[in-house]
Amino acid sequence: MRVTQEQMRENRRRILAAASRLYRDKGYDAVGVAEVMKAAGLTHGGFYGHFASKEDLMAQAIAQAATEVAGRGGDLPAFVATYLSPAHRDDAADGCPMAALAADVRHRPAAARAAMTTGIRAQIDRLTEAVPDAADRRREAIGTYAALIGALILARAVDDPALSDEILDETRAWMASDA
């Protein structure tokens, strides 16, 4: 059953969006091609009409996710508060793709790492602009970004809710105190 060219582009978008969400939620290895296609409302067969391989899909999914999230970050304190919120911790599927996938991309082929690098660089640049300070803005941005991602990953790894909350709250307070 052939579909409109626009429908096909829409399908491709759906696949990417579904993959991006599923990868962030469950991890790259835990998500199969069939599951992604099903989540996109299609069957597994047509996958290779859109992507060369599963790894190709991941690279493009990262690239897209990095672009999507790119909009955030205007007001720095608000961004930090949102980033380190329990809501963000508990909803990885719609959350920061770097926090969810940066550690994993180390084991993926070059294309995925390149997409991740682009996203990280863009986020650092965006944070740099959001930092009020004039001197050492970029340094502040990089340190802040590292602390954000580290805290979110730790808060998600821990199985004790109290400790998890503490990591989020204390990291936020720590960043606010100095600077």
Place this chain on the structure above:
Amino acid sequence: MRVTQEQMRENRRRILAAASRLYRDKGYDAVGVAEVMKAAGLTHGGFYGHFASKEDLMAQAIAQAATEVAGRGGDLPAFVATYLSPAHRDDAADGCPMAALAADVRHRPAAARAAMTTGIRAQIDRLTEAVPDAADRRREAIGTYAALIGALILARAVDDPALSDEILDETRAWMASDA
């Protein structure tokens, strides 16, 4: 071919050590039971005499790795410098198990998460003792730990060596400047 009880305990240790290294280096999913056993100098068959499942192995490997690394952290500035060094970034197999596996453990069963939680808690406690400041020592420790892990993960994810070095260096400088 039966072996000495001590030999068996030694084999078990070898398996755990090999698994810990391999998981940190290549990721949990990328490492099979056979590969672990081979790295330990054994064949795949005897695996289930030592562990109930691959997941059981991971949980115990994390627990052991967390204990091993527990010794580090006496002098805080030195620890930070070592942690954020290119050498640590480039040798994940012998590096911090949290930086390598914390993001992954989110997708693993309860036992693995529990072991990770214990390790994280221990590390936070250790850092708390290493912080000179009297007030807000724990806060400082948590924020520092988050920044360390986040920076290492970012530095490992990026495929541009210059950016990777910059992340390590600037995060270190950032942490030194305030505090």
Place this chain on the structure above:
DNA sequence: TCTCAAATATGATCGCGATCATATGAGTGT
């Protein structure tokens, strides 16, 4: 309208890896 090619669906294939079954042979207690 009439082809024709393209997009998707259905249904193999194929290898890999976790787990299990059986064999082997050497520690262990008597």
Place this chain on the structure above:
DNA sequence: ACACTCATATGATCGCGATCATATTTGAGA
């Protein structure tokens, strides 16, 4: 020494998932 148990080795099994082959239907261009 002897029987016996246990740790390991060898060799299935079994399911899952990436990838590919074929069929089907319908947009798109003439």
